[in-house]
Amino acid sequence: MIEKILLASSGPGNTETMFKALLEIPMIQRSQVTVLKVVPPKLMASTMGSQIADSEQQLAETISRLGIESSKVTPMLREGDPKDVVCKVADELDVGLIIMGSRGLGGLKAIFKNSVSQYVFQLSSRPMLLVKDELYSIRPIKRVLVALDESDMSKESLKVAIDLTRDVKGSELVFVHTLSNLRNSVAEAINANPSTDPVLAPAIAEAKRYRINYRCVAPEGKPGERICQLADELSVNLLVLGSPDRRPSIAKGLPDIDRLLGGSLSDYVRINAPCPVLLTRIASN
Structure with missing residues (x-):
């Protein structure tokens, strides 16, 4: 049973739609979900406050769109490089599944284009659910x-x-x-x-x-x-x-x-x- 899920938030799109489809599955309904929003580091400290406030608002909107039961979801805002933060948080929480979007890139192309999902796929030992951004429609899991x-x-x-x-x-x-x-x-x-x-x-x-x-x-x-x-x-x-x-x-x-x-x-x-x-x-x- 997947008891803990880490959803790497990237805004509205296929990843959110896929998670909603998963919520129709009884096993997933019983899982604890952490919705992670990563704030890239800024060189100018003066802009960090407004950036965090915007990210907190985006995170709240994401959770609202997902419709997760409040007792089952934990919002999390972290600063850093998304590639490193996703792996670190997954280990901290000992999650049974990472859910994140993917551009479907592979090999050197993914490395050159700084693919977060490729990096996590490379270095995490956690089960992963990868959802391409725009290449297919999401349907109920039947x-x-x-x-x-x-x-x-x-x-x-x-x-x-x-x-x-x-x-x-x-x-x-x-x-x-x-x-x-x-x-x-x-x-x-x-x-x-x-x-x-x-x-x-x-x-x-x-x-x-x-x-x-x-x-x-x-x-x-x-x-x-x-x-x-x-x-x-x-x-x-x-x-x-x-x-x-x-x-x-x-x-x-x-x-x-x-x-x-x-x-x-x-x-x-x-x-x-x-x-x-x-x-x-x-x-x-």
């Missing part, structure tokens, strides 16, 4: 695609997807077995008996346990491309994918080179997916 393999990260993704959809009437889970070298065609894989698949069988059992509708798909070709194509073809509202942290403990404060250059599956999907992407995390030692 159909959730879960990318699965044999990893512990995959098990965490399944757990999160079950928690989000178990109490949502008419919800559906789309289980995607991310095989990169599938011998059969996609049609043959869909028609095969998924209950014998070591990856899909546990997911099916969990869906049946909570009486959640489901379907199974095994993508043919490159997993990242097929996952994004399936999300588009099936009109998926949310994509859940594991994003492992491969860095050793000594390098936790440094970027992951695969992510930096866009070489990981999770990086490809977060950039190209036609829907919001929830990246689950289990940090490695």
Whole structure:
């Protein structure tokens, strides 16, 4: 269960709309939410007072638009570089999910354009929900695609997807077995008996346990491309994918080179997916 959420406020837009959609989910309704507004540092102290007052007003307006129950929300105003502040506050509060907007940039382009979401994606070990600013419409969370393999990260993704959809009437889970070298065609894989698949069988059992509708798909070709194509073809509202942290403990404060250059599956999907992407995390030692 996601008990604490950090929403990095960037004003009206898809991120707020996505959060409102999440508020329709019973599990999210029980979560404590911190809405964070970051004030960039100013060289002139004389302008700081008015800037803080404006930011406080914007923060109050954001909370009003979101419609969160007052006992469940905490406004927070911090000064500093947004990239650093989001990571620091997430650790301070020990949140179970960071929600923030994204321009869908990756690799060196994101670094050169000072992407906050790319930086947080690089260095935070917290689960993240990334919402592109303007590239798609936000709909109620009914159909959730879960990318699965044999990893512990995959098990965490399944757990999160079950928690989000178990109490949502008419919800559906789309289980995607991310095989990169599938011998059969996609049609043959869909028609095969998924209950014998070591990856899909546990997911099916969990869906049946909570009486959640489901379907199974095994993508043919490159997993990242097929996952994004399936999300588009099936009109998926949310994509859940594991994003492992491969860095050793000594390098936790440094970027992951695969992510930096866009070489990981999770990086490809977060950039190209036609829907919001929830990246689950289990940090490695």
